[in-house]
Amino acid sequence: MVTLNDIDNVDKTKYRLTGRSVLSYRFIAPHSETLYIGDIKKIVDTTKGLTFFAKITDLSHDSNFADPKWDTRPFSEQFYGLGEDVFITVDAVPLGFVDAGGKFHKARTIPSKFSTVEEPTADDFMFLTRQMGEIEVGLMRSGQDVIRDVAVRIPAKVLPQHMGVFATTGMGKSNFMKTFCASCMKEKKFGLLIVDPHGEYVNGGKSSTGEPTKGLIHYTGGRDGLSVFTIRGETDRKKYGMNKLYLDYDDFRISDLSILHDLSQPQYDIIEALSRAGGKEIIEFFENVDPEIFPIKDTGNQPVRENTLTYQIRNSMAGPVRVIKRHIENLVNGNKAFFRPQGSSMQEIITDLHDNNVVLIDIPDMGERSELFVLSVITRMIMAKHRSEARGYGIDERQESSHQILITIEEAQRVLSAGGSSTQIFRECAMEGRKFGVGLCVITQQPKNVDPKVLAQINTFIVMGLGDRGDREIIMGSAKQDLSKMEIEIQTLDRGEAIISTIGIPFPVSTRIHKFEDYINELNREKKTRITDGLASGF
Amino acid sequence: MTAPASYEDSVDQALRRIIGHIPEDLVEKFARESGITKDDIHPIPPGLSGTVSAIDGSNTMIAEGGSITLAAIRAVRTTFSGNVRSSRSITPITLVTIGPGHRNIDFDELYRDCFGIPPHKGLDNADPERASAIFRDTLEYWVALQTAKTLPEGALLLLDGALRVSSQNHEPVLSDIIRTAQERSLLLAAVAKRTSATWGGGHPLLPAIAGLAEQLGMTGSWWTKIDEHIPDHAGYSPGRHGELYIASLHPQSRRPLKMELPKGTDEQAAAATMQALAACAGDGRIPGYPYPLLDAHRSVVIDEPLAMQILQDIKSGLSKLGMQNRTFEDLFGDLHGDFERY
Numbered sequence: 001m002v003t004l005n006d007i008d009n010v011d012k013t014k015y016r017l018t019g020r021s022v023l024s025y026r027f028i029a030p031h032s033e034t035l036y037i038g039d040i041k042k043i044v045d046t047t048k049g050l051t052f053f054a055k056i057t058d059l060s061h062d063s064n065f066a067d068p069k070w071d072t073r074p075f076s077e078q079f080y081g082l083g084e085d086v087f088i089t090v091d092a093v094p095l096g097f098v099d100a101g102g103k104f105h106k107a108r109t110i111p112s113k114f115s116t117v118e119e120p121t122a123d124d125f126m127f128l129t130r131q132m133g134e135i136e137v138g139l140m141r142s143g144q145d146v147i148r149d150v151a152v153r154i155p156a157k158v159l160p161q162h163m164g165v166f167a168t169t170g171m172g173k174s175n176f177m178k179t180f181c182a183s184c185m186k187e188k189k190f191g192l193l194i195v196d197p198h199g200e201y202v203n204g205g206k207s208s209t210g211e212p213t214k215g216l217i218h219y220t221g222g223r224d225g226l227s228v229f230t231i232r233g234e235t236d237r238k239k240y241g242m243n244k245l246y247l248d249y250d251d252f253r254i255s256d257l258s259i260l261h262d263l264s265q266p267q268y269d270i271i272e273a274l275s276r277a278g279g280k281e282i283i284e285f286f287e288n289v290d291p292e293i294f295p296i297k298d299t300g301n302q303p304v305r306e307n308t309l310t311y312q313i314r315n316s317m318a319g320p321v322r323v324i325k326r327h328i329e330n331l332v333n334g335n336k337a338f339f340r341p342q343g344s345s346m347q348e349i350i351t352d353l354h355d356n357n358v359v360l361i362d363i364p365d366m367g368e369r370s371e372l373f374v375l376s377v378i379t380r381m382i383m384a385k386h387r388s389e390a391r392g393y394g395i396d397e398r399q400e401s402s403h404q405i406l407i408t409i410e411e412a413q414r415v416l417s418a419g420g421s422s423t424q425i426f427r428e429c430a431m432e433g434r435k436f437g438v439g440l441c442v443i444t445q446q447p448k449n450v451d452p453k454v455l456a457q458i459n460t461f462i463v464m465g466l467g468d469r470g471d472r473e474i475i476m477g478s479a480k481q482d483l484s485k486m487e488i489e490i491q492t493l494d495r496g497e498a499i500i501s502t503i504g505i506p507f508p509v510s511t512r513i514h515k516f517e518d519y520i521n522e523l524n525r526e527k528k529t530r531i532t533d534g535l536a537s538g539f
Numbered sequence: 540m541t542a543p544a545s546y547e548d549s550v551d552q553a554l555r556r557i558i559g560h561i562p563e564d565l566v567e568k569f570a571r572e573s574g575i576t577k578d579d580i581h582p583i584p585p586g587l588s589g590t591v592s593a594i595d596g597s598n599t600m601i602a603e604g605g606s607i608t609l610a611a612i613r614a615v616r617t618t619f620s621g622n623v624r625s626s627r628s629i630t631p632i633t634l635v636t637i638g639p640g641h642r643n644i645d646f647d648e649l650y651r652d653c654f655g656i657p658p659h660k661g662l663d664n665a666d667p668e669r670a671s672a673i674f675r676d677t678l679e680y681w682v683a684l685q686t687a688k689t690l691p692e693g694a695l696l697l698l699d700g701a702l703r704v705s706s707q708n709h710e711p712v713l714s715d716i717i718r719t720a721q722e723r724s725l726l727l728a729a730v731a732k733r734t735s736a737t738w739g740g741g742h743p744l745l746p747a748i749a750g751l752a753e754q755l756g757m758t759g760s761w762w763t764k765i766d767e768h769i770p771d772h773a774g775y776s777p778g779r780h781g782e783l784y785i786a787s788l789h790p791q792s793r794r795p796l797k798m799e800l801p802k803g804t805d806e807q808a809a810a811a812t813m814q815a816l817a818a819c820a821g822d823g824r825i826p827g828y829p830y831p832l833l834d835a836h837r838s839v840v841i842d843e844p845l846a847m848q849i850l851q852d853i854k855s856g857l858s859k860l861g862m863q864n865r866t867f868e869d870l871f872g873d874l875h876g877d878f879e880r881y
Contacts, residue, residue: 002649002681004630005628006628007628079822079823081624
């Protein structure tokens, strides 16, 4: 019996896996479908009982027609069946797969041919939620949308293994950092140091797009996780409960000058010669010394005593000594607001960091040199303290029990560029800090200007929109997870969006960073609820 | 004709032949001899596309042996309403054997299955290619007949090719299709993808009529009926059930189509058919060709990958039945396969 069978008019060729390899997926979607780079799709392999996840990395128009110019030929008034033979080819990069037991694995196998491509739900990401850390910064993003119930939380334990925040101006860097700080204040898993020369972290200000912003003190629920050291007046300090910032002369080392100034070799020789001297001694020496006596050739009637500072630089020329003297005078005079002969906040700062607080050094209107000076002094002292503690405990034991500190460096290319031996303390911190529980939070909009050796030490990458191809390539080459397939997504990241790649989370996660103001409002509400709960149980 | 002495001579000879078929005054000559005037070329007014069903079939050789040939056939119907495909139906791929012997057994069975009666003449296995095409036509006519019985009044039924049978077995079937279409007030046309029609002793018909239409200032879509005395070999044509029309169905199409409408179609019905055809000939890929037929062709074609898959299925089945590949090669193989390896 001859039969005429209806062909199903439903097009089943779309949204099923057609390609291609373990590391590269491909499927087609109707030509009219709205898809976005970064969309996450679920690939259900019923044959093997596995659920794969993939992220869309590229979209292109395609068709089944053999004529490659079908769409540019004239007279194209209409096309029947456009939706069947004309489609969007979707390239996706695998994120991994979940087995029947709910365990996540890296993509070491390939889904069966024609596995269906579906939209994931929050429940599908339960495995991810379990692997997330503590420091919440946003919600997982799939293309243009967020997956509401999947919060992105960076594991605190990996942060002292350095973190990099890479973004051009206006991409939401400051908002990210404040949100990150708020989470750190809430969780108190490690100490976080921030030196703020613009005074925007404390009580807000204006964003780079001119919008008014709030500051960390507005997160009242997490106030006990914040210590502010400031040079502001007493009224402000009392109002916001801030500490007065002081560094004393002995906190200073002459080597700090090399971070603040480009020194010539003769000047650097002086720095090296005097590197062991205390800060107070150095400052007093240069206050009183007459550079013109150098070099000291004849010590006949009034010989220069050995072991004095003068003796140590007796062969220097007058010029370099004059320059160093001027630099020190400028340092002392320019930082009078917090730099004084005696009395320092350093001990308190370190203690607060060890209490896992966010320590904010608030030095508004002080300029770049002051910021680097403070940062240099504190970093050096933290490193010294942690080193000595490590020597006391033994490194292995110390790693188990130590305080963890993350030091934030804004515009990090200033102090971590390739070949900059003058910024030794930050370099040491980048290379060895993790052994002593000291990590760097490297913030830069020019990662290509940061020493690749430093980038290689970073385990957590926060990538927030980089317009420069060179910057993107550096980041993709340095991240611990493969970001190479995500270049288009990085290129098209919008303000407030980020790709977070860290060794604690199984794959790079696209994230919509919480808006700081909304986030702290939420946190403040949570805190209040907890207090109410406590009262109820207390009575 | 003398055999050319070299390849270059051969090319020159071929060029002279081609030029000889298309004289410089082709259009003027055609206008003079055909007597066609502007009044005979009718513009096609724009219209909305109604219901159109297109029928097409496909046949391909799967395995050819000295005494037995295996062919695959199938037919399809695709229906559009208002430019949108509303349904598509296809017969399963059917494998038919051609040979051994003279009379084809499979054809008798297929014919009986399709039309409920035995073929009055049967099919000769002598020419497997032709036999395979007749098998395909059988399925196509069956689908066309089913469609003619069910299409709504006023719909257009489109066949691929011509209203002419290649086998006497199909005479009553095509007649039945045409009669059913007329009884049910359907529009019926068969559209040829290409034509060998000539006039005046070998001049191609389509370029002549296209040139004449252009010379007469026809800018939009148009159609004309070709009087039966114009084409060469216009005398008795066995199996012919249609009359010849030429139409340009799209203003931007440079290539008119040869088509056939049932004998006796009046001018009003012909105009309505042409309007319905033009309404579904605007697809950007092949403007001027009715896209339901394009869709039918793309749906039904048994292409090389599919033919290979069928061959593999056959080999696999034979293997399960215990036949060695060597036996298969003995039956169906030839040395061309060996040649292709080198």
